[in-house]
Amino acid sequence: MCATVDRSVWYRQGVIAKTSERPESPARRRILDTAAALFYAEGVHAVGIDRIIAEAAVAKATFYHHFPAKDELVRAYLEREFERQRGALEAVRAASGGPREALLAIFDALAANGAAAGFRGCPFTNAAAEYPDPAHPVRRTIAAYRDWNRGLFQELCAGAGDPAPGRTAVLLMMIRDGIVVGSDLDDPGSLGPVVRDAVNRVLSGGETPGAG
Amino acid sequence: MCATVDRSVWYRQGVIAKTSERPESPARRRILDTAAALFYAEGVHAVGIDRIIAEAAVAKATFYHHFPAKDELVRAYLEREFERQRGALEAVRAASGGPREALLAIFDALAANGAAAGFRGCPFTNAAAEYPDPAHPVRRTIAAYRDWNRGLFQELCAGAGDPAPGRTAVLLMMIRDGIVVGSDLDDPGSLGPVVRDAVNRVLSGGETPGAG
DNA sequence: CATCGAGCAGACAGACCTGTCTACTCGCCT
DNA sequence: AGGCGAGTAGACAGGTCTGTCTGCTCGATG
Structure with missing residues (x-):
């Protein structure tokens, strides 16, 4: 109090x-x-x-x-990072011609960010590795961030005419995680071109998944 | 000594x-x-x-x-996990009819493993979050593991007739990272079906990326 | 002027950390 | 019989951790 x-x-x-x-x-x-x-x-x-x-x-x-307490500082740190990223991605969205362009721009930014000096992976997944309990306030903040991020992807996919925006959003989250992990642990340079192709293919191929 | x-x-x-x-x-x-x-x-x-x-x-x-020292125990822990996974994936490969089937089986196993109780993400990426210095022995072990994993994917892609196995292997690594992160932090159940589609699409679409 | 809150400086408690060391037992091998 | 290595039990040092507390300065507000 x-x-x-x-x-x-x-x-x-x-x-x-x-x-x-x-x-x-x-x-x-x-x-x-x-x-x-x-x-x-x-x-x-x-x-x-x-x-x-x-x-x-x-x-x-x-x-x-x-x-x-220290944990509250950790939570505040992630909360502020959440706000920062939300602002950045909303700015990208506003500056893009449409949802599809926004998605491509976001993933370009992700890849570029991962290749920048001082990159150490995703603050949220890194923190999650140190907080095993999903009920911990820190983990709840992380979950909220990820829900927001997936929701943004889903919204943009829907806007781009994807027939299964929920599924595609999950797939885009996987690519996002792959970028941040790979940029940190592997050669960031090798990711850039692959990312572009991947996102393009995911967005184009979204119409008929086909395989069951 | x-x-x-x-x-x-x-x-x-x-x-x-x-x-x-x-x-x-x-x-x-x-x-x-x-x-x-x-x-x-x-x-x-x-x-x-x-x-x-x-x-x-x-x-x-x-x-x-x-x-x-403790760090050496951490290294030994990851080293043994490396061997365990190598053995497991080689067994899957041996039990599969061909490289393409092996890849599908590996990703099915990844998704199933991520949905199992007690799953807490990838031991290697989790450890990497706690060891910032890439030159540290622990990080070197992690890098070796990832090199091996990407190499295995590339080998299987090449065997399956992929024209750009190196690029596809990088993409598969991204999906792999997405599975382990997402299974830990999001709802693991939502990943299963998406994974199947994604890998199928990546392997089928490997012939002509098309988009530029 | 008086008060109150923000902030500074630093001691302190109590727990926990890694790593070292002593002293001992037990079983195997020569 | 003797030696040696594996293992046990636990004290110990030196450091770091979080969190509490006391006593102080300073500036703004009433």
Whole structure:
């Protein structure tokens, strides 16, 4: 209870408009930025609170003022990454001519992102490897992310005239997972051209699966 | 140096034939079995040595007699898993009528395995999430496993008459990763039928990718 | 001016981690 | 009989982990 931050004062002093997004103290932001970089690069269990507060230049009490426990920081890290990706993919969708073009652009971006320096796989699947319990809040966040992602694919497939958008979305999720895992563990360069063909083929061949 | 077990005595006393596989002491086997179950179910960093030796009913000195450090145990765990999978897939290949049937059988087995109770994703990708450094021995073992797996796919594709077996093998690896990730994090039941179609389509459509 | 909250600095507790070491038993081989 | 290696039991060191707590400064608000 007392761990929750009362932000009413922010509204009262007019720092932000009442209807806009939540205020974020500089300290909290620094904690989250540092944690995100470290968690992603080195893994969740491998990075301790002490290191985060040291690199974020924040007192320990300040950390525990903003986050009741480390797991909650992990959840916040994934939640913010969720929002970031949602924004990015929605931007791609808005910039594309249609659903089919949006899907192709998304997968191009996935492959390019995987080939970029510092890529270490998907933050969500990496975190899931360290949280075995599906009922854990961290895992629930991961599940929510994946549901959203599959839903977006399904929506775009339906918009592109796919007769079985649900099935195709599952298949696209498989390709997505293959890209992020392969970009991290194999040669990212070998994936690019294959991805293009694969997505093209999946979207074209969606009309009649045929085999039973 | 002194940490390595001198097995010459085993050969001398004829416990095993000189040309057959290495002998394995019961204690070492118990350690490895326990570690494999715990590492897979809960993650590598989350399981400590103390717990392994307790559940394996082994003294700490015995553990450090067989393994110089924890990382070496992790490597041995993955190495053994590598051998296990190699054996399993080679058996499937031998039992199949031809390369194409072998590939279909392998992916059926992957989907079935992912739907089984206790499935927690791929031991290799899960471990990779906890070992960021690609030069680490654990990561090298993971890379070796993936190279072997892709190589097997390529070989089978070539045998099935695929004109671009290298590319198709990369694509099959992506589907493989999609199966293990999706079976762990999403509903495993939704994957089964999609997998069959996907592999069928990949293998049939291999002749002319067409789209550019 | 008084108060209150944000943040800083750092000690501290208690648990857990890896890895080392001592001292002992047991069984096999020479 | 003697030696040696495998294994047991458990103390120990040194470090790290999370989370709590005390005491302080500073700035804004009433």
